[in-house]
Amino acid sequence: MRDAGLKILVIDENAIRAAILEEGLREGGFANVTIVRNMTNLLRSIVDADPDVIIIDLENPNRDVLEQMFQVSQTVRRPVAMFVGESGAEMIERAVEAGVSTYIVDGLKKERVKPILDMTLSRFNAFNRLQRELEDTRRALEDRKVVDRAKSILMERRGLSEKEAYHLLRRAAMNENRTIGEVARAMITAASLLEGSV
Amino acid sequence: MTTLRVGFIPLVDSAVLVAAARRGFAAEAGLTLDLVREASWATVRDKLTIGHLDCAQMLAPVPVASQLQIGNPKARMVAPFTLSMNGNAISVSNALYDAMEATGQMGAPRDVAAKAAALKDVVDGRARRGEAPLTFGIVHPFSPHNYQLRYFLASAGIHPDRDVSLVVIPPPFVVRSLRDGHIDGFCVGAPWNHVGLAEGVAKVVVASVDLWRRAPEKVLGVREVWAEENPQTLDALMRALKAAAEWADDPANRDDLTAMLAAPDILGMAPELIGDALAGRVPLPGAGAPSEGLADYLLFDRNGASFPWRSHALWFYSQMVRWAQTTLSPEGIALAGGAFRPDIYRRAFAGTGVTLPAANAKVEGSLAAEQAVGSTTGKLVLGRDGFFDGRVFDPQELSIYIEDFVITSEGMQEEWARSGQ
Numbered sequence: 001m002r003d004a005g006l007k008i009l010v011i012d013e014n015a016i017r018a019a020i021l022e023e024g025l026r027e028g029g030f031a032n033v034t035i036v037r038n039m040t041n042l043l044r045s046i047v048d049a050d051p052d053v054i055i056i057d058l059e060n061p062n063r064d065v066l067e068q069m070f071q072v073s074q075t076v077r078r079p080v081a082m083f084v085g086e087s088g089a090e091m092i093e094r095a096v097e098a099g100v101s102t103y104i105v106d107g108l109k110k111e112r113v114k115p116i117l118d119m120t121l122s123r124f125n126a127f128n129r130l131q132r133e134l135e136d137t138r139r140a141l142e143d144r145k146v147v148d149r150a151k152s153i154l155m156e157r158r159g160l161s162e163k164e165a166y167h168l169l170r171r172a173a174m175n176e177n178r179t180i181g182e183v184a185r186a187m188i189t190a191a192s193l194l195e196g197s198v
Numbered sequence: 199m200t201t202l203r204v205g206f207i208p209l210v211d212s213a214v215l216v217a218a219a220r221r222g223f224a225a226e227a228g229l230t231l232d233l234v235r236e237a238s239w240a241t242v243r244d245k246l247t248i249g250h251l252d253c254a255q256m257l258a259p260v261p262v263a264s265q266l267q268i269g270n271p272k273a274r275m276v277a278p279f280t281l282s283m284n285g286n287a288i289s290v291s292n293a294l295y296d297a298m299e300a301t302g303q304m305g306a307p308r309d310v311a312a313k314a315a316a317l318k319d320v321v322d323g324r325a326r327r328g329e330a331p332l333t334f335g336i337v338h339p340f341s342p343h344n345y346q347l348r349y350f351l352a353s354a355g356i357h358p359d360r361d362v363s364l365v366v367i368p369p370p371f372v373v374r375s376l377r378d379g380h381i382d383g384f385c386v387g388a389p390w391n392h393v394g395l396a397e398g399v400a401k402v403v404v405a406s407v408d409l410w411r412r413a414p415e416k417v418l419g420v421r422e423v424w425a426e427e428n429p430q431t432l433d434a435l436m437r438a439l440k441a442a443a444e445w446a447d448d449p450a451n452r453d454d455l456t457a458m459l460a461a462p463d464i465l466g467m468a469p470e471l472i473g474d475a476l477a478g479r480v481p482l483p484g485a486g487a488p489s490e491g492l493a494d495y496l497l498f499d500r501n502g503a504s505f506p507w508r509s510h511a512l513w514f515y516s517q518m519v520r521w522a523q524t525t526l527s528p529e530g531i532a533l534a535g536g537a538f539r540p541d542i543y544r545r546a547f548a549g550t551g552v553t554l555p556a557a558n559a560k561v562e563g564s565l566a567a568e569q570a571v572g573s574t575t576g577k578l579v580l581g582r583d584g585f586f587d588g589r590v591f592d593p594q595e596l597s598i599y600i601e602d603f604v605i606t607s608e609g610m611q612e613e614w615a616r617s618g619q
Binding site for chain 1: 250
């Protein structure tokens, strides 16, 4: 077990992403992880948690709240600084691409933070992949519904079987170099225009 | 066509960048501007640092801080062009407004000193009764808002670090924070004061134009290295921005500009709020609903507004020293002054007919009326630039200027360090 004592604060409104990260950190031996999802009075939450490391997603407007802590202030015990290692620019670039930003207390050794950063980046990237897959699945489901509707229109209007209707759609898609979902959508729109139901 | 990625924050003073991108001014200069909306200044700065953005709307003091390497800097940034002046206001909760009014000291609608005195009375009363100090929201430690609010508070003897508490709150959350009672007031830019008014939870007490009649607000921020490596692109960009600023400043284009800013991918907000902010229609205490806007509530171009005065950068430096964000030194003066780049501005507009002032710095707060000043065309008229308390900032006399302030954060760093043990 390494560095179980390091206090890590994760600020993320996205519950799933926060859970994925928390799980990874705990598996990595970091037992002291706190998640903040409520953004009101964030400064108070941070003061109470008194973290060594703060992880926040890049699209969170509250990043500017953390900027206040670079100043020594009466509300936060120790100043925090964004991680700049020897390969600082590269690390920041990887972080920005993953959509995450990390802050550490001043004076904390780089070696102690590196495994946390690596874990954070890999979990954020995993979450991004998951998001893309979910999006693809959602689109596939939607396409199937649209194709079904287009098929039934063709079956009704042209007296085709389901199989024939599907082949017709697929051929049109291939000829026009479009997806079958796009062709089906265009067909439904055209049909509804002809029926005057739009 | 060169394509530039341009970062912006959804605020009314992104107008010049947005107009340059969407009104053809960039295209005329041979540029395509990809507008990238960001949620925080920290993210804008980080993306600039690693080159994900080529340039961005930036809080005017941020390039100064980056040159001084204070805060969280990674790349030195320069500001060759001012995107907007003024546009902020101080709003307070209805409860605090009532308490201020009950002191009987609010004075005339635009009397800033009277508002500060009324607030001082409220702050003292709370301290006597053992009540918690008031809390005010600002948008960033290196923001004009922070320095404007501190200047206002300190003018009446309210110490911004000891007598009240200042917290950073992103603009989209200030109104909610006020409604929920986490803060008692805030200093933010447009249109957020109007949002507070529209939701009935806040009242404007001071418009920033009345604090300092010509305050630099947002600048074009670029990495210093990028500016050195891309002089032609930068010059073309600045010429596009100047044309856009002239267009945006013309009241005849205000409806078009309002619609452009209200678009879902820019501010995504009600056009009425944006229009009121652009026109400066703010109900000030005792003045009732305004039919006409306050003059110069927010400006983009007139009176040479886009010129990056070295004295503006140095004024921010004076306030950073005053509030213990850095210390005064000859090196600091050179670095801070060098954050704003009139030399690049002059290069970009040489021989274009754009009026260039003869000087790079001026004494701030000395013009009580509009005044013609030395310039290339002899046509430059500067606006009134006074501070409400009559102070004059001579960039040649920084230490005298700073020493004259009674309330400062001198010694606060040590105090905080001790209290943190």
